[in-house]
Amino acid sequence: MAGISTHVLDVSLGKPIAGMQIELFDVGTQPPKLIAKARTNHDGRTDTPMLPAAQARTGDFELRFWVADYFKTPDTFADIVPVRFTxxxxxxxxxxPLLCSPWSFGTYRGS
Structure with a gap:
């Protein structure tokens, strides 16, 4: 299965994050082009892939995770977390995937 998928986990609670906005951009174009926009479901995943297998292609992409809008605390460290990859x-x-809390974030290439 090709394409791009994601999910988000709140490491401070050890739970999936529901309702976080995520955007996917093609950053190989100037200005970057918005390809997809979604919100995470109760399992912390998007209901459909951010980039379906039928649209898979090589290039440079960026996922933007709207962390501060989700946590809504005055001491949230990150606003929008960009993850750029090729x-x-x-x-x-x-x-x-994005692992985050109000004060930290990290990612990796999952399976």
Missing amino acids: IADAAQHYHV
Whole structure:
């Protein structure tokens, strides 16, 4: 399965984040082009892939996670967390999860 998927976990609570806005941009164009916009479901995932397998292609992409809008605390460290990455092989699946709390975030290429 090719394409781009994601999910978001709140590491301070050990739970999926429901309702966080996520956007996917093609950053190989100037200005960057918005490809998809979604909100996470109760499982912290989007209901459909951010980039479906049928639209998979090589290039430079950026997922933007609206962290501050979700946590809504005055001491939230990050506002919008950008995760920029390159798809070198459009036949592969790229799963890009975000692990976050009001004070930290991290990501990795998942499966």
